[in-house]
Amino acid sequence: MSAPIVFSGIQPTGRKHLGNYIGAIRQYVSGQDRGQPAIFCIVDLHALSVAYDPAELRERVHDTTAILLAAGLDPERCILFRQSDVREHTELTWLLSAVTSHGDLDRMTQFKEKTGAARELASAALFYYPVLMAADVLAYKATEVPVGDDQRQHVELMREVARRFNGRFGETLVVPELIVPTVGARIMDLQEPERKMSTTASTEAGTVFVLDEPAAIRKKLGSAVTDSGREVRRAPEKAGVTNLIDVLAVARGVGPEAIEAEFEGAGYGDFKKAVAEGVVELLAPVRERYAELRPDEAALEATLAAGAEKARALAAPTLAEVRQRMGLGPA
Ligand code: TRP
Numbered sequence: 001m002s003a004p005i006v007f008s009g010i011q012p013t014g015r016k017h018l019g020n021y022i023g024a025i026r027q028y029v030s031g032q033d034r035g036q037p038a039i040f041c042i043v044d045l046h047a048l049s050v051a052y053d054p055a056e057l058r059e060r061v062h063d064t065t066a067i068l069l070a071a072g073l074d075p076e077r078c079i080l081f082r083q084s085d086v087r088e089h090t091e092l093t094w095l096l097s098a099v100t101s102h103g104d105l106d107r108m109t110q111f112k113e114k115t116g117a118a119r120e121l122a123s124a125a126l127f128y129y130p131v132l133m134a135a136d137v138l139a140y141k142a143t144e145v146p147v148g149d150d151q152r153q154h155v156e157l158m159r160e161v162a163r164r165f166n167g168r169f170g171e172t173l174v175v176p177e178l179i180v181p182t183v184g185a186r187i188m189d190l191q192e193p194e195r196k197m198s199t200t201a202s203t204e205a206g207t208v209f210v211l212d213e214p215a216a217i218r219k220k221l222g223s224a225v226t227d228s229g230r231e232v233r234r235a236p237e238k239a240g241v242t243n244l245i246d247v248l249a250v251a252r253g254v255g256p257e258a259i260e261a262e263f264e265g266a267g268y269g270d271f272k273k274a275v276a277e278g279v280v281e282l283l284a285p286v287r288e289r290y291a292e293l294r295p296d297e298a299a300l301e302a303t304l305a306a307g308a309e310k311a312r313a314l315a316a317p318t319l320a321e322v323r324q325r326m327g328l329g330p331a
Contacts, residue, residue, distance in 0.1 A: 010064060032077050037310075039081075047060070092138065093128065099161055111130075134158035138165075142174065163175055191223075217280050221276035224275075234246075251281065
């Protein structure tokens with residue numbers, strides 16, 4: 001089989017948390033040599049589907065770029081770029097909307113959840129979000145899309161859009177596969193371990209940020225919610241402890257059973273201290289490298305510009321083909 005073309009998008013929010021790091025960023029880094037190419041896109045166009053500040057958006061793109069580089073993405077081995085630098089994404093969004101039905105978009109649970117009762121006030125961009133996401137991936141004829149489980153429905157939709165396009169206009173686009181990370185896909189909020197750690201919905205005390213200082217990490221882990229029992233083992237009714245076991249397993253690069261065995265008979269206090277140290281060791285190198293990279297905005301822009309050039313070279317031929325198939329421009 002030929003090497004996969006990997007594409008993933010990441011929101012430009014500066015405050016990436018442990019869940020993002022374990023569930024997405026680390027997979028990007030480990031997957032960058034597997035993908036030929038592996039393409040990582042900072043999705044600033046998606047970010048403007050909700051209320052935002054223009055100057056801050058630019059800052060957040062730089063933050064995210066620096067975090068990804070600090071975590072180990074190597075622009076020599078992957079394509080790292082800013083979505084809005086490659087106009088093909090917006091053009092393809094419109095073209096794909098011809099084979100996307102209003103009903104498809106209406107069924108998207110993320111749109112429903114994000115808008116709730118305020119549906120009428122939500123931007124059309126938020127409604128269109130999945131079409132832009134389809135364009136992101138289909139422009140590169142990507143074969144694999146590594147994303148969190150919450151994006152499953154969006155990936156299903158892009159698969160359907162690709163199939164419909166091919167059915168209507170002839171075999172052109174590639175139907176991509178969803179790749180959900182197996183380890184650490186669900187890192188839970190430390191204070192509310194029934195809920196996923198998330199940028200928007202989580203508690204501050206329950207969310208470890210990639211850039212947190214060791215003291216903050218120790219404090220958050222120290223006050224992580226456990227249960228009234230005393231055993232360090234995974235169980236459905238022990239959501240807090242289960243989460244901490246998973247976190248330490250990932251931090252140490254071992255299976256959760258190894259953690260359970262190591263802490264058999266130990267108290268929660270010692271266990272939580274060990275988890276804190278594991279997380280500090282996991283994140284400290286990223287934080288330190290970030291501090292070196294983030295101030296040099298010219299260098300970050302140069303990296304993004306070089307990435308955009310490589311991305312454009314791949315997306316432009318797809319767009320030419322799509323336009324041709326759809327009867328746009330001269331024959
Ligand atoms: N919607 C994705 C998220 O919130 C981000 C994203 C945008 C994306 N475009 C993409 C992910 C294309 C994968 C492929 O996580």
